[in-house]
Amino acid sequence: MRIFIYPGSFDPMTNGHVDIIRRASGLCDLLIVAILSNRHKKTAFSADERVEMVQAALKNKKGLEVVRFDGLLVDLYRLKQASAVVRGLRSESDYRFEAEMAAANKILLPEYETCLLPSRIDLSFTSSSIVREVAAFGGNISRMVPKPIADFVAQRLSEKQDMPAEHIDLKGD
Numbered sequence: 001m002r003i004f005i006y007p008g009s010f011d012p013m014t015n016g017h018v019d020i021i022r023r024a025s026g027l028c029d030l031l032i033v034a035i036l037s038n039r040h041k042k043t044a045f046s047a048d049e050r051v052e053m054v055q056a057a058l059k060n061k062k063g064l065e066v067v068r069f070d071g072l073l074v075d076l077y078r079l080k081q082a083s084a085v086v087r088g089l090r091s092e093s094d095y096r097f098e099a100e101m102a103a104a105n106k107i108l109l110p111e112y113e114t115c116l117l118p119s120r121i122d123l124s125f126t127s128s129s130i131v132r133e134v135a136a137f138g139g140n141i142s143r144m145v146p147k148p149i150a151d152f153v154a155q156r157l158s159e160k161q162d163m164p165a166e167h168i169d170l171k172g173d
């Protein structure tokens with residue numbers, strides 16, 4: 001069984017992530033969507049919220065498993081007996097980071113492989129940080145994220161509208 005891992009912060013998941021998941025799942029038997037829940041990395045949404053959003057967006061999709069992980073990706077790779085890690089490439093600037101991460105992980109675990117998928121051109125400017133920025137100013141994110149995520153973000157903003165401005169800032173890191 002060919003198992004791929006698609007790791008990320010998913011803060012929040014975007015339509016670009018969903019497209020990579022759709023394409024990558026056609027290349028393997030099981031695609032594990034792995035959500036980083038690193039206590040040391042500042043995110044706009046908590047790990048529980050990010051997992052909830054990803055599960056809602058991927059509901060009923062076959063051949064997928066959603067997990068959260070902390071620590072090193074190579075440990076998850078070994079644990080899950082994966083054949084490759086999938087990452088989306090939106091631009092040349094993404095490439096630099098991805099090449100460094102692939103090289104570091106290969107040093108840590110020689111059987112580690114990386115599969116880089118170029119983003120669909122119409123999604124190559126969609127990012128979690130843009131989504132957070134637009135949402136924080138009350139803009140419409142419905143064409144950037146799956147519907148359950150747009151609903152979740154809107155709900156979260158409405159729950160926090162009585163709080164001081166610093167607590168409703170979704171811009172994060």
Ligand code: PNS
Pocket residue numbers: 007008009010036071072073074100101104105
């Ligand atoms: O969506 P992101 O933030 O670009 O995803 C980055 C992620 C989660 C894939 C990366 O930070 C990661 O794998 N973190 C776990 C720690 C690790 O193994 N780092 C790689 C060694 S360079």
